[in-house]
Amino acid sequence: MSWCGRPGKGVLPDAAQSRFAGTMIRVRFFTILRLLVKRADVILDRRGISVRDLLDDAQRAVPVPFLHKVLDDEGKMKRGTLILVNGRHVQHLDGLDTIIEDGDEVSLFPPGGGG
Amino acid sequence: MKVTDAGVLRVNLSKGTFVEESVGEDMYKMYLGGRGMAAKLLSDEIDPAIDALSPDNKLIFANGLLSGTSAPTGGRYMVITKSPLTGTIASSNSGGIFGAVMRRTGYLMIVIEGRSPKPVYISINDNTVEIKDAVHLWGLGTAAATDKILQEFGEKRASVSCIGPAGEKLSKIACIINDKHRAAGRSGVGAVMGSKNLKAIVVKGSNPIESEEKDQFSAYAKEKTKMLKENAVTGEGLPALGTKVLDSIINQSGLYPTRNFQFATFEDTEEVSGEALVAKGYLKSNKACFGCPIACGRYTVLPGGREGEGPEYESGWAFGADCGVNDLIAITEANFICNDLGLDTISTGTTIAAAMEMYEKGYIKKEDLQNGPEMKFGSSEAVVYYTRMTGMREGFGDLLAEGSYRLGEHFGHPELSMSVKKQELPAYDPRGVQGHGLSYATSNRGGCHVRGYLISPEILGSPEKLDPQELTGKPQWVKTFQDLTAVIDSAGLCLFSSFALGLQDYTDLINGATGFSMTAEEVLTIGERIWNLERDFNLKAGISPVTDSLPERFLEPIPDGPQKGAVSHVQQLLPEYYSLRGWNKDGTIPKGKLKQLGLENAKVVLVRKTG
CATH class of the missing domain: 1.10.569.10 (Aldehyde Ferredoxin Oxidoreductase Protein, subunit A, domain 2)
Incomplete structure (x- = not known):
């Protein structure tokens, strides 16, 4: 796994704190996902978790099913789905295996386009 | 009326006269229609170095090959002229119903020449053409002018394309508005219309358009419509949020x-x-x-x-x-x-x-x-x-x-x-998307996002996700997108269809409508021909390749956000882009390239149909 080059990061948290303290991660819903789940975000108390697991946890925290808008039947990202970690597409990190750290912001977009 | 039967209406506003001309099948095979065919006419008929607001400039309302047919998104038309804003060729795209209604008059293109001594509008009811007084409309906004003209025209299912005060007053950022809300927006095409004292064109047509391979075309149209409806972008995201x-x-x-x-x-x-x-x-x-x-x-x-x-x-x-x-x-x-x-x-x-x-x-x-x-x-x-x-x-x-x-x-x-x-420039910082920055720098009409929308692969992941900061391969992506976009524009289809459709889909529709048997490669070559034709126009207009660049600001790092620190690498990408295009190192086009694309040919002279 590689966390290098991820933009928007501040000073890394103290290792001990990171290990034992709870970590708040904000998962933000955009475009038609927001219309679907009728909320802008969900805050999860997690640490060292993959995007894949974070999505499952976010789904459990939201009553309306939304994962089918971003993942296919095999659990892979649908073509055109955007999952951004601090503004960087996970495809240019470690995909759904990208590990989310303290204070990260995860933005979810189903396939979208315009111009 | 067959798809390739449509003619050209040529109106001379200085003389108050008009003629009908026909378009040979070769023109369709070379340029499809719309943006491409009109660029050919403009290049042949005006000196690219003229003042864009002089009577010598021409203003062409051009439907694409499939405009007004049952091909999905076939409601686009374009306005082609020399731009007063950029000095380059201008080709501004619009939707609504104007293009489709115009196509039913039997005219693929309307070529406006000269300058009327007083404000006028052109009324076209099938092939009954009149040049009418517009003194009472001059100064009106586009909505009021449209209502008034439709009232005077007196028939339902007509459509108006017109200018507002900005075009009348020759603003270099004036557009042309059809159906009250749709714009042939960019490059100051409205000022050219204003310079000709032309307030509006109203059209109504009743000629159905028949495809050559009727059953095959119908099947293709249904298949591509289904693809658009089932695609997450064109079937859900764009309808919901635009x-x-x-x-x-x-x-x-x-x-x-x-x-x-x-x-x-x-x-x-x-x-x-x-x-x-x-x-x-x-x-x-x-x-x-x-x-x-x-x-x-x-x-x-x-x-x-x-x-x-x-x-x-x-x-x-x-x-x-x-x-x-x-x-x-x-x-x-x-x-x-x-x-x-x-x-x-x-x-x-x-x-x-x-x-x-x-x-x-x-x-x-x-x-x-x-x-x-x-x-x-x-x-x-x-x-x-x-x-x-x-x-x-x-x-x-x-x-x-x-x-x-x-x-x-x-x-x-x-x-x-x-x-x-x-x-x-439009709404994407080019420092964060290197391919899109190259597309901005090399667009034939200046700052523009719809001549090669690299946001699609670099950000949106369509047709595949590219790293926006990667340089390798980007010039080829830009060239392909620019050529394909020229095809889509000249076919009279909407660029948004490309979120769901690909080159083969467009080739199917073109062949189905015309009876041609072009390969996808040949269709993409049409796009390349159009791109080079436009570039050649610009070079002859005195637009130096030095202008294939971005404002200095984009050499400074982005100060904020996820792309903080990014700068544009356009100048690094240009040599490979020129090479892929087969151009000289200085960005000019060698004669051999023009010959290869069939652009060294003599000027096309359209055949006059009636007097």
Whole structure:
């Protein structure tokens, strides 16, 4: 796994704190996902978790099913789905295996386009 | 009437005469129609170096090959002329129903020549053509002019394309508006129409268009329509949120130009996004152009009752983040003003943003504003006020109406114009998307996002996700997208169809409609031919390849957001791009390349049909 080059990061948290303290991660819903789940975000108390697991946890925290808008039947990202970690597409990190750290912001977009 | 039977109506406004001409099948095979075929006529018939606002310029309303057929999204037409803003060839695309209705008159293209001694409009009812007095319409906004002309025309299912006061007053950022809300927006095509004293064209046609391979074409049209409906972008995202689906995507990606491109994220995006337009209750419905299963248009009603179409992503951004404005009502109001006065929303908003930066830096003084409100970022009052003044060319608006580059020159700071070839850039910071930056720099009509929309692969992941900062391979992607876009435009289809359809799909539709048996490769070569034809026009017009560049600002690092630190590498990408195009190292086109593409041929002379 590689966390290098991820933009928007501040000073890394103290290792001990990171290990034992709870970590708040904000998962933000955009475009038609927001219309679907009728909320802008969900805050999860997690640490060292993959995007894949974070999505499952976010789904459990939201009553309306939304994962089918971003993942296919095999659990892979649908073509055109955007999952951004601090503004960087996970495809240019470690995909759904990208590990989310303290204070990260995860933005979810189903396939979208315009111009 | 077969798809390839349509003719050309040539109207000379100086003489008050018109003739009908026919188009040979070879022209369709070489250029398809629309953007490509009109570029060929313009190149053959005018000296590219002329003054764009002189009577020698020609203004061509051009349908694409499939405009008005049952091909999905076949409701697009284009306006081709020499641009007064850029000095390049202009080809501005619009939807609504005008193109499809015009096609039913039997005319693929209407070529306007000369200059009328007084304001007129052209009335076309099938092949009954009249040049009518428009003195009583001069000065009217596009909505009132459209209503009045339709009333005079007296028949249902007619459509009007016209200019507002901005075009009449020769604003270099004036557009042409059809069906009240749809714009052939960019490059100042409205000023060319105004320079000819032509207020409007009204059309009504009753000739059905038949495809050559009727059953096969029908099957293709149904198949491609199904693909568009089932695609997540064209079947769900665009119908629900329109192009404003992009505000949050582009802002979260760190590419959302803010305060005249000084920053790349906007702190108040949540207030002005497509989601906000829904949440605030302003969006009433979506709206489709002719023959479109996507229906991405917005129909909006503001508190107080003002209503109309828009704002689109680009328009909302130009008056919003680019001016630092977080007031969605003011943004939408400015959009409505542009539609009525006939202004390009992108260039208007971006020109006001440039003026705001010059004002805040002290280059524009308070007295320059001629009693207008302060030009400060974030001022919704300024955005609405100066948009109206620009359209009317009153007060400080007289300078704004020249566009941001000339405004900057006037105050000694053209470097604060965020433009390429003097046309204002749209809503993506090129430092964060290297391929898209190359597309900006090399666009044949200057700053523009719809000549090669690299945002699609670099950000949106369609047809595949590319790393926006990767340089390797980007020149080839840009070339392919530019050539394919020229095909889509010349076919008369909407560029948004390309989120779901590919080259083979377009080839199917073209062959089905015409009975041609072109390969996908041959169709893409048509796009390459059109690209080179436009470039050749620009070179002959005196547009130096040195202008294949971006404003200096983009060599400085992005100061904020996810792309913080990024700079543009356009100059690094250009040599490979020129090489892939088969051009000389200095960006000129060798004769051998023109010959290879069949562009060394003699001028096409259309055959006169009637007198």
